[in-house]
Amino acid sequence: MRMRILSVALAGALVTAILSGCGASGGGSNAGARGDSGSSDTIQIAVAGPMTGDNSEYGIGFTNAANMMAKEWNDKGGVLGKKVEIVPYDDKNTSEEATTIAQKIVSDKKAAGVIGHFASGVCMTAAPIYQENKIIEISPSSSHPDYSGIGDYIFRNNTIISKEGEASVDISINDLGKKKIGIISIMTDWGTNTSQIIKQLVEASGDPDVRVVAHEEVMEGSDDYTPAITKLNEAGADVVICCGMYNLVAPVAKQYKQINPDIAIVGFSNAYSQQLIELGGEAVEGVCFPVIFFSESDDPAVKAYVESYTKDFGAAPSALTSQAYDSAGMLLTAIEEAGTTDSETVKNKLYEIEYKGVTGDTKFDSNGDVDKEFVKVTIRDGKFVRMN
Template identity: 70%
Template sequence: MKKMKKVLSLAMISAMTISLLAGCGKKEGSKETGSSADTIKIAVAAPMTGDNAEYGQGFLNAANMMAEEWNAKGGVLGKQIDIVPYDDKNSSEEAATIAQKIVSSKDIIGVIGHFASGVCMTAAPVYNENNIIEISPSASHKDYSGIGDYIFRNNTVISTEAKASLDIAVNDFGKKNIGIISIKTDWGTGTAQVIKDLATELEGDGVKIVAHEEVVEGSDDYSPAITKLNEAGADVVICAGMYNLVAPVAKQYKRVNPDIKIVGFSNAYSQQLIELGGEDVEGVGFPVIFFSGSEDPTIQAYVEKYKGKFGNEPSALTSQAYDSVGMLLTAIQEAGTTDSAKVREALTGVQYPGVAGDTKFDENGDVQKEFVKVTIENGKFVQMK
């Protein structure tokens, strides 16, 4: 029986309109997709170029590595897996075009991607209308998985992660005067609001949001926002943005206040953060679902293999992309077919022991996972004590 989905929000109606204008039509029933004579195709749609290229390249690396592992064992259904990359440049407009290309090709069983929630939510109605499975390793907007039955996320909803970030600020760092700096995107604005809502629940303990500043992603100068946060008395700043926000904010803020504490999100957990921030990102904390420094032998083996192939450690989101491909292939194997409806049904029942935690989709296509608190010490990521 098909799982019940949440009612679409007004934001989803807008996204649906984009997809309909792109010319997609509802398929009658399901059919065999993503399968040719000797291959099964899976798309990876993400930013392969531009400011967020590290995330897309990580998704692609992880997908290729998982496909190679399955292909070495004979593939799935006796066919080899072929990963097909698409560069959406982290642009909603580009993603709408790519989604239409993917559904028009009629030979792709599923999509791993996209990266940003807003981009995912533009493309998802196109996939859902055409019965193409989409698993995003990174979308966290609460409404994303409610777009339809074929839409899944291998990432927690943003409210869960925001609560973990707030916990680091208040309980691990012992701070109560919270500043927020967020990127001016749907995700950044929405995440900042979630933090504010959660903070109101802690007002009885003296916790308060003293200031919130929105900034343009990729800016080189955050000093106006930093000045306002500092004048408001912030003793900890939660950064709702990727490493390319956290690193320069840490550098510039510590010139003003060397004692400031900074908290990020799992999308900032990247070697690039250390390379860009240097000694100024020492002590930055964030919650992650996957920690490359884990002593678990399975995770250690995965990290070493990834480093050997690509020269750097996998991030949390990269690892969720790796697991997402594994879950989709497991569902195809269990369904015994590439029939889209049967694969989707099998996917809802998969319980997957992934490197980013044991994973199972709930009735909404969401997952629940445990967070690990990570910080940076002596230029390395370590688990917070």
């Protein structure tokens, strides 16, 4: 059923290496497979992501969204007559912690599935463990092209980065009319991969005047990006594509506009967060990015969701938070329609369902991926608005 990017042998070898290297005690292909909940009064869903540290907003957002979805189901009587319970795990956005958490989840044998993790590299460390133990994982955020190919229990409710990269490049060239592209990227697997994809997309634009004039890699969480900014500015960049989260985009915008107030800045959906505006202030006015979910949508279902989320948690939901909300909804719907929490049965059902959620109509393909339309968003007068 699944066209794998990684071979079964490679995925199995990776699982073995991870488990043996961490001293885990087993985890054969059936060791963690779930059956029905039996006498349990709850159906447990694990949420794994960074609950502390620089990227904690994402993990907390995932948890808030999953709890909100669970409450909606519980208010209607639960799933299969049982209460849905959300159990959060803090992976600190590190592969080491994610390995420990994945091993705990499969050892406990209580979770009907996992929503998470956040960063692609972290997801790809944990995914082979879930795959080997037949635990469903749906990442709301992983965009690395190889992630879902790890196995047929591995899903993503996010587009692969090449799709989003196309949208960011399109904004830079066609919407903003820029030709001299600068790239600043964080030194992570995601940042490196994304920057390379941007270069390839720019080269394939078909316009001989459009080119990447400079690319600078930076440490995530740095306070001073001026050395990289100076090089980009000296190279003549008229737009800079930021391959990083809001904690990169906000300080880059502040520091860059002190040097060149006219610079255009384009990001990705992982920067679409109220935190970007709070951290960047006036400097992030005009920053653009593509998003799958737009909180200012006129769609009645989206408006109701945003109002409810904002009332419960004090801020509007981000795109990735909303993808976590729909991910939890898809998993619970699959369990309900399957009539069981048996992981293989639920996994097969996930490939069949067509889910209408706040992030659009979602259908997993045979590789566990989705394809969705992007909305182009910018910041104007301190608010997110659609680009005209």
